[in-house]
Each structure stands twice: as structure tokens, then as C-alpha cells.
Amino acid sequence: MSRRQNRTRLVFDSSLRTLPEQDIRTILRAADPLIAIAGRAMLIKVLRGSRAQDVLKYGMDDNPCYGAYQGRTEAEVLAMVDWMILNDYLGLDFAGDLPLLFYTERGWSIEREIYANELIDGFDKLLAQAAPPYDMLYLKDRSRDMILLLLEILHERADPKYVPILEAWAQVDYAKVRKEIARVIGHVSAPAPASQSAATSSTPAATSPPVS
Template identity: 40%
Template sequence: MGRTKQKVRYKLNSGGIKSLSDEEIKVILRAADELIGTGGRSMLAKILKGSKDKKVLKYGLNKCPSYGYYCELTREEITKRIDWMIKSGYLKIEYSGRLPVLIFTEKGWEIERETYANELLNKLTEILEDQDYSFVYELKDRNRGMILLLIEKIKNTKNARFIPLLKEWKRIEYKKVQTELQKAINYLMEVGF
């Protein structure tokens, strides 16, 4: 009979870190988003360090906007910041099988949802120039709360140039999101410049 494998143990050590700046919190959460539910503290530290580790490159984690943010720090110093984020309630650890993986807390996801929606808004604003709206296919099946926030942010721009992009996006979405996209189209047609 085979032995059942033990869960991998971990111990949090924030090393006396008392606080992080809002920017650092956003950067760490943005990097964590790349591996929520699939990776742990050490992989997150590698992303933030800017590691050339095989797994980081294989999974395209080097394309994360937070990649290399803490390039001047050691991985141990970065891990202390990650542990502070866990102790402060922005991230938590759950087990996936025997491995500890990172999960957003509600507080952490609220911040990351805002950060990511802003990042996507910037991306969509850039592609208005090319009129190549194929990027909208990447938005399907994303977190609905974040997508609805993104649509609201598009409405708030009052930029009618988003209308063709929204129409293209609407063609591929589920009913609930289609409804919100149509509301945004109607609004921009009314007030857009």
C-alpha cells in the first residue's frame, strides 16, 4: 500500500513589515491574479522578482504587468511582502490537493478587479485607433463582476468611438452581458462625443 502524501506545509513570515504602499498592494495583487488557485507564494515571488525560471516563461507569466516590479529585492524580501499581504487579509492560502495555492480575499479581489478593469479599459482605448476589435474575444468568460465594472468605465468615458467595439463585443457575449453592452451603446449614442 502506498503512503498518502502529506500536505506541503508553509509558515508565514512578514519579517516585521508594518505596511505596504497602495501601489505595492495593487502590484502584488495584479501579479497574484496570474496564478490564483494554481500557484503559490514562491511562484508569485518569482513573477515579482522578474525571474527567468522555466515555469515562469513557459506559462507566459513574464508578460504580467507586475513582472520584475521588485527586481532589486531578494526573493526572501519579496516573500515577506507577500506574507504581509496574506496576514493583512488581501490574499489567503487554500490547498489544491497537497499544495498551498493563493486565493483572493474579498478585500483583495475588490482592489484587483478595479486595477484589472482599468488595465482593460486602457487596452480597449488603444485598439480604437486600429479598429481591430478582435481583443473582445479575450473578454468572454472573464469574471462577470469585473466585466460589468469595465462596461461601466467605458460608459463613463462618454466616448462614442467605443460604440463599434461594443457592438462587436455584444455579438459574442452571454445575454446578461449583452444587455449591459446594449445599455452602454445606447448611453454613448445619447451623450457621446
């Protein structure tokens, strides 16, 4: 006969009625490296800038939102994290008897946009600090829908400065991603339509009557 696992009974702090948009984005970003490997306690430590051994051992102090709420109490940050769970931005799923964080659909739709723009900011730094060829292997095996969103943002920006980055990226990723990269490069590299002024300048100018 199998033993029934004793799962921790979770109690949530429901004292907060609302949370500002910036706090929602901060907590979602802080949660990213913790998804499916840690729970509320670790997220609170990261947000408060804890120097606990488990935080430092796993490099959680490199989290871009590490210490975002350094001046707040554990209870205050717990209430914010629990608000995120109760309002369907984050969830908890059990692995054995351990409740681990996951993104809900609502939360992931925000986090993927945050992360995509963060990666594009990284492209800007790479272009400013290094010359091609660029090593883009770090983008391989990232979340596919986040990568597609990133490429759509670049498509909308239509900035040709990213073409060397995109060309280097296309050399190392999978066929479906390469296809989307090629679409973006084609759009960015397409010649701009002739301006109205250029069109009108091609028509013969009216000649002045001869001076008698």
C-alpha cells in the same frame, strides 16, 4: 482506510507593519495569472523577474508586473507577499498538499478595478491602431463581476468613441452581458440635453427703439 495527506506547514514572515498602496496593487496584479494554479514561491519569482524554467515555460514573463521587484532580495519580496496574506488581500488554499493562491474579497475588489481599467486602456490602443470590425472574443468568459465593473466605468465616462468597440463586443458575448452593453451604448449615444444658452437663444431678442 484512506491515508491522511501531509500538508506543508506554512510559516509567514510578519516583520512588515505596512505596505504602500502601489505595492498592494502591484502584487495583486502579478498574482492574477497564478490564482488557483501556483503559490507564494511562483509569485515571488514573477515579482523578482526570475528566468527559472518553470516561469518561462508557462509564459509568466508576460505578466505585466514581471520583474517589478527585480532589485530586491527573495526575503524582502517574501515579506511583502506574506503581508498581503496576513492582511487579507490574498489567501492560500490547499489542492492536495499544495498551497495555491486565491483572491480574498478584499483583494479581488481592488484587482478587478485594476484589470477593468487595463482592458479599457487596451480599447484605446485598439481604436488607435486598427479599424473595425474589432475581434472582441478575448472578453468572453472573463470574470462576470469584473466585466460589469468595466461596463459601469464606460457608462460613467460616456465617451462615444467606445461605441464601435461595444457594438463588436455585443456580437460575441452572452445575453446578460449584451444587455449591459446595450444599456451603455444607449446612454453614450443619447443626445446631450440642450444647454441653457441654447434655450435662452430661442427667446426673441428685445428690439431697439427706432432711431428718430
